[in-house]
Amino acid sequence: MSAERKASSIAAYLEHRGKLSAHFASAEDLERLPIVLTKDDLRRNYPWGLLCVPKEHVHQYHESFGTTGVPIASPLTREDLEAYVEEILLTPFDLGGGDLVLVRFPYAISVPAHLFHRAAQARGAAVVAASSYSAISPPARVLRLVEQLGVTVLTCLPFEAVRLAHFARWQGYEPGKHFRTLRAVCTAGEVLGPAMRRYIESLWGAPVHQFYGSTEAGNVAYSCGRGSLHLAEPFFRATVVDEPARSARRDGRPGTLVLTTLRKEALPLLKYDTEDWATLNPAETCGCGDAHAVLEILGRRGEHYDFASRSGKDGKLRLLHTSVKEAMYELALERGTSPFFRCVRTDERLVIRLESEAPDPAAERWLEQRLGVDVELLSVRPGSLVDMASLSATELVQKPKYCH
Template structure:
């Protein structure tokens, strides 16, 4: 009988034992960076704390945060805690807004990362007899190689197809008998749309699961993917700064379990930066617990969500996080109202006439910011006449106003106007 959990010891560890483990690892990590990384020594000293001040988990709140600009200011390896002779791989973010964020790894870091990716994939039905098609880009981006090494740890057959060449992706799914697909959720929708136009139903293939990450997506988007393809759509969450994907994963009940034996999560109020209670929404903070090359201390992810200790039917006791509502730096403030792209997406997915493709366009009229949403509808709806389209725009706009409290004009574009994604979809176009 196949094992239920990849790493039973930690996946079903009771809370008190987990906290004892976390405190032990946290003490070691804080001392490690204080001794080896000048940035952290200076930051701790300026905050008036030392590693010896960490006597219980709650004491982590005494320590200073780290943020993305700290990595850029210390580019490329100023936050590295080991000599380069101990570094065996270097990943990096895209660097579209400046210098990239670098992620060096020791051999042990890579070994742990592979195991965490295997843990998540195992929870999502991947087994040694699976055929996993990895349609993430292979390169500096952590996603491609992260999924590759997790699948290899399980021992299944891997098809490293890489991103793009959508018709070839579909051919490989058919010809190779692919059972599991890894890519961004928006690219999965691009693949599904292309397959539908080619007259191919994924229900008649061996494809059973999708393993998605690298961009925020809603429950409604997951429902859309599953309804159109017949697969189970699972999630992986991570950041280049921490390790890449592998920070958390969904189980078969779609709860997002954090690998809290490797990362210590906190939620803080985005305004006061004070810790909040379980179940309260705020900014997600992570501290590395076992990483050696570049551990992060109280790293501000800018992601907004809540943590929960609810019992999961899968049996895992790992703490769970809500689906990311949005990023604090993606939050749009329009007429004094906080708006996240996920709120727009959730409303659009309520309307069966609408395709899961949209763009939010921000403009400035005088001194006032204005928001508009462009989306596509199904071809038959688009051809049904302008009156039908106008009525649909009014319904969607009215529903968005009910949800977020402001008027958002809707523009319906001709089919295939919005650029299809092969990686992360661009949702916001800021013309201000």
């Protein structure tokens, strides 16, 4: 689709966004549209270029971290924010009165902390607004809050759940036994595969409930009791398209996830390219009883390594970064290795630095078999990748004092 046609489609959509029913008589009509919006479109129009309501109707403003440069704006009307919370509340997790929810997401600029905060309170739960790591809320203080307040639900990035549990061990606690009131961990903001989920559950002795979304879209999916992600269908229409033809896949195979928001007001998304690699299957493929489609997030498009096929035939082996992460958590579950690693591709080999007391040739062979590529597993000093001592350091936070 040319830039001119794309701009025309965006303009037409924004002009007639309140009359979608007249233009699209059915879901099939919507699916026939090409991709209309991309992340680059949102960045180019930052911050107000695609705003579809008067600015005075904006109730709350968020944006992405902007790690790739210009951030993506997410202005929300009051109704948008309420819908974001309702998307969280589709979860079958029985959050409610009597729960004390510690929110370990950052409250600054990004949206997850605010959504979990409001969703918990909507269910009658109390909230501990700990936020992410800072001088005010270092890991030691968070663990003290979990223990002394009797926190029942921890919400955070998957990696933060891992790091916080290992910090607790470093301080002499066993998270699964010491923090007895904790009954669940809710995660978002990072792809969570089955192995990483099981690893977190083994650390904390509590089930993990996963949520998937983005700042600009909201909470797109939630996990069921079986661990599958289910699309929040009252709020989104989703398709998975193949590359490079960009035609909808109906065979359950991986492709790019494309979303249309159904209730957003301030910045609605029409056939939006999320840049996430995913599969989409009917609800019945899960068997949990949830009526919403099953969504599996495999990783970010473009975040992969390409290797020559080891079979000697022409062709490439594509290894997703998330597949490497899953393998490392499988290794941690099976062999008790550290979850703290760094990975880089060198020529036709994957070089992985893993915190370890000594080299582990058996683990290296296991990874080669699991990933299907040559692996060099390097042992690095424990604490060199994730330094628990530095996490334990605290700063004295004081209000300014002007008169002495």
